[in-house]
Amino acid sequence: MGKKIVIIGGVAAGPKAACRVKRLMQDAEVTIIEQDTLFSYGGCGIPYYVSGDVSDEAELRSTSFHMVRDESFFRDAKGVIVKSGTRALGIDRKDKTVQVQDVASGDKGDVPYDVLMIATGSRPFVLPIPGADLDGVFTISDLHKAIEIKDRIAKGKVGKAVVIGGGAIGLEMAEAFKDLWGVETAVVEFMPQVLPRIVDFPLASMLTKHLRDNDVDVFLGEGATEIIGKDGKVTALKTANRTIEADIVIMAAGVRPRSEIAVDAGLVTSPMGAIVVNERMQTSDPSIYAAGDCVEVMHLVSGKKFYAPLGSLANKEGRVAGDNMAGIPSIFKGAVGSFIMKAFDVCIGATGLSLEVALAEGFDADVALTAPADRAHFFPTEAVVCFQMVFDRRTRRVLGVQGFGPMGDGISARINAAAAYISSGATLDDFGTLEMAYAPPFSAAIDTINALAYVADNLCDGRLRKVSIESFLDWMDDFSLEEEWVSLDIRHPQEAAPFVEKFGKDKWIAIPYNEIRERFTELPHDKTLIILCDSGTRSFEIQSFLDSEGRADSLVLGGGFNMLRHIGVDWYPSK
C-alpha cells in the first residue's frame, strides 16, 4: 500500500481532490473524513431542489450517469474510503494523525496521514439578533436543511417567507419560494442594493425591479433587527422600518470559512479566518493542503488575496490540490470572481471587480455602460442587454464586466469571454478587437463586448463625456439639483413627444438624431445638454458633432433609455 492521503471534508473540493489523487496514485490509500451522512453534493443546486426544479435531493448527490455518490460508490467506483458521520476533532501535525469522533456513537480514534488536505468549507453567518434560534429560521448550510425547508413548503406550512440577505443564495431562494410555490416572499438587504460588491447600482437596480415585477418584496438598506416568534415558532421579521410576517426566515447573510481545525493546528489563516495557501494549495505546513470555501485565493485583478466561496472554484482548487498531493506541480493562479445567477426571466452576471470594489482597491476606475441588442438587430430573437465595463483610466486595463439580460446563455457568452481576457490582463484595446464568434443568430457584427470597449475607449480618452445614471435619476427627481441641465432627446419625435409635453421645453428638448446637423443652432447656449437616446451610441455621435461646433457643454447618458426602462422610473409619461 502506498501513501496515506486523508481529506477532511466531503462536499466539493474534498471529493474532487480525493478522486484525482487516487487516479494519479492508485496505490495510495485515500480517505475522506466527513461529519455529515449526506455528502458530495452540488450545494449550489439547493435553491433548485427547494423550488422543485430538481425533484429529489439524491439528484444533487448523483453523477451525470445517475449513480448516487454514497460510501459504496466511492469505494467501488473510485477506490476511495469515505468515513461519513465522522467528525475531525483535531490535527496532530507532529504525529501526522487526525483525531476523529463517530458522531453517532461518540467513539474517538486516530487516523494517520502522510499527506492531509483540509476541505472543511464554510458555514453560514448567523446574525446575532434575537429570535435567530426560533423554529422556522434556517440557514442554507447543508442538504438536511434544504430537505426540511422543502418538506415544510410541500406540506403547505409556508405561506409567507422572508429572506435576510440580497446576495445570490438569498435571491435564488426567494425565486424558489415565489416562482414555483407561490409563497409570499420578501427579501431584506442591509446594503442599499442587492448583490452588493458583486455588481454596481445600475444592474443591481434592474434585478431589483425584476424581482418586484415578479411580486417579490425587496427592502433595501434595512437591517434585520429581530425575529419574532410565538410558541417558539417564527411569526415575523423586524427591521428598523417595518415588521414582515413570516412562517419561515432564511438567513442568507454570507458565509465564513470553517477553519477552526486549521487554526487549532497552528496553520496560518487570514484575519477573517480563511486558510492561507500557496498556488499549489499548500498550507503553511507542507504536508497539509487546503482548498474550497475554507481558503483564500489570489484575486487576479487586485493582486490581493480574497475570499471566494464558490463551488466552481472549489472543484478547480481541489483538482490542483489532488495533482500536488500526487507530485504533479499544478498551480491555481487565482480567480477573478466570475458570477452569474438566474432570477425568473432574467439573468445577471459579472466578472472581475465592481466599480465600488475597484475604487476601494485604489484603481483610477471608471465605468462604461451600453445597452445594445444581444444579436443582429434584424434577427427575430434579438433582445436588449445591459452591460457595464469597469476600467482603469491610467492603464486602460479592464477591471470588470457586468451584464443583465433575458434568461439564457447570452450573458454567459460575454461574461466568460471577459473573465478569460481579464485573467490575462487585457486592456480596452484588446476588448475592442476581441473576436466574438459572429453570425446574426448569435451576435451583432460588433458584439456587445466590443461596443462596450469602444464606449470605454472614448470615455478614457476624453472624447466622450457622460453623466452617471445615478446623477441623472437624482436630477429627474429634483430639477433644482442642476439648474442648468436640460435633456436633449434625439430619439424619434414620437418617442420624445410625451416627455416634452410632461417636462416642458425648458427641461426637455427634442431634436431627432438625423436633424441635429441642420438644427443645432436651435439649442440653448447657456445650458448643459444631457443627450439621451436608446443605448448611448447616437448620443456620443451628437456630442462629437456639438463639440466640433463649439457647443462643448453636453453629457451623454450611457445606456440611455434601454437602461432606464430596465431600472424602472416613476416619471415615465403615461400614455
Added chain:
Amino acid sequence: MGKKIVIIGGVAAGPKAACRVKRLMQDAEVTIIEQDTLFSYGGCGIPYYVSGDVSDEAELRSTSFHMVRDESFFRDAKGVIVKSGTRALGIDRKDKTVQVQDVASGDKGDVPYDVLMIATGSRPFVLPIPGADLDGVFTISDLHKAIEIKDRIAKGKVGKAVVIGGGAIGLEMAEAFKDLWGVETAVVEFMPQVLPRIVDFPLASMLTKHLRDNDVDVFLGEGATEIIGKDGKVTALKTANRTIEADIVIMAAGVRPRSEIAVDAGLVTSPMGAIVVNERMQTSDPSIYAAGDCVEVMHLVSGKKFYAPLGSLANKEGRVAGDNMAGIPSIFKGAVGSFIMKAFDVCIGATGLSLEVALAEGFDADVALTAPADRAHFFPTEAVVCFQMVFDRRTRRVLGVQGFGPMGDGISARINAAAAYISSGATLDDFGTLEMAYAPPFSAAIDTINALAYVADNLCDGRLRKVSIESFLDWMDDFSLEEEWVSLDIRHPQEAAPFVEKFGKDKWIAIPYNEIRERFTELPHDKTLIILCDSGTRSFEIQSFLDSEGRADSLVLGGGFNMLRHIGVDWYPSK
C-alpha cells in the same frame, strides 16, 4: 474644410471607418465611393433574409433604431458623403486622386484625397465549369442577388435547389431553402466533410447528420463538374457520381479578395491577392489604408498572415483604420478565426486552428474530445454538448476549440471564452482553471471548457491513451482491421447488453464502471481494450486503474457514446 478622406467600398469596413473618422475629425470631408446602389448592409444576414426570418431587405440596411442607411442617412446623421452607383476605376497615388465612373451614365471624373482607404471586400469564387452562366445559377455576392433568389422562391419557381459548397454560407443557404420554404435541397462539397479547415471530422460529421436528419441531402467528396440547362435555364447539377435536378444552383465555393484596384496601383498584395497591411491597417502606401474582406491579417495562433473574410472582423478593422486616419494609433493585432453558425436546431462553433490546419502549420498538435452536459446535469434544461480542443503537445498551448450543441448561446459561451484565452496564448493549465461563471442553470461546477482542458492535460502528459473516433468507426465497420481489439463497455448493463448480444463477447465485453475494481481479472490479457462510456470521463478512470494493475493495453474513446450518437452510426443494435 479639413482633410479629404476617401473610402472605396460601402458595405462593412468602409462605412464603419467613414463614420468613425468623421466622429474623430468633424471638419474632415469624408466620402464613400460605392459602385452599388444598395450598400451598408449586413451581408451575413442574407441567408436569413432569403429564409424569411428577415422579412425585408431594408432591414439588413437599417440601424437598430430602424433608419435605413441610405445616402441621406449618411449625409444628415453622419455627415458622410456617399457617392453610390459610382465605380472606382483606378488610383493615382502621385496625384492622390481616385478615377471614378458613374455606373448609370458612364461619366468619368476624379476624386482627390488626402487619405484613402480601400474597402472593396471580396467576390465569390465562380467555379470554371460548364453552365456556370445559366439562368438560375447564383452566387451570394450582393443584396440584388439575394432579392432575386427570394423573389424566385416566393413566386414558387424553386422546387429543387442545389448548393455548391459546404462552408458556412452554403449551409446557411441550404437551411434557408429547406427550413422555411420546404425546397428539396442538396449540398455538394468537394472535400470529404462540411466546413473543411474550420472544424475537424467529428464535429463536421455531427453537422452533416443533423442536416440529413432535416432532409437536406449532403454529398461529400464530390466536386461539381457541370451545370446542365435547358433553354438557357438551369435544370440540374452534375458531379462525378450523380446528376441532381435543380431549379436553382447556389455557388458558395468561397470568396476571393477584390483587390484589382490595389494591384493596379502597385500596392503590395499577397499571393492570393489580399492587400497587405500593417497593424494600423496601412498598406504599403502610408496614405492608403485598407480593411475588410480585401486584406489579409495576422493569425494570432500560427503567427502567419491569413485571409479571414468575416463581417465581424471587417467592422473591427474598419474602426482601427478610422482611428489611424484620424491620427489615433490604434492597432489591430490579428484574429483567431472565431466562427459560429446555426443549422436547424443545432449550432456549431470554432476558434483558433483545427487539427488539420494545426498539423499543416507544423504544430505538434493533438486533440481532446469530451461530451458532457452543458449545465448542471441535475438542471432540467441540460443537454449534451460535444467539444474538441486542439493543443500543442510540446508547449501545452491551446491552439483551437470546437463545439457542437443545441441551438442557443451555450456554444458561444464557450467559444468566445476560448477565443479570448487563445488570443492571449493560454495553455492547457490556464484553460483548466478558466473561471467560467457558474450557477446550475448555466454551467456545471466544472464547465465543459475546464473538463476539456483536463482531458487534454491527461492526454498531453501520457496519463490518458486514446483511440480516435475515426479509427474506432473504421474498426466497427471491419473488425479485421485490428484483430486484437475488444470493446470494454462500462456503462449500465442495460445499455451495454444489446451490443454484447449483437457483436458477441469476443468483441464486446460489458462490465459496469463500478464493478471493474472487483472484476477486472475477468478481462482478457491478450487484447487491447477499447474502453467506452458516455463521455469518456469514466473510461479514463478505468484506464488509470487497469494501468495500475499492469493491464496497460487499453485505449479510451474520447467523447464516448455521446459523440457516436451525434455522429450517427449504422451499427447501433435495433431495439
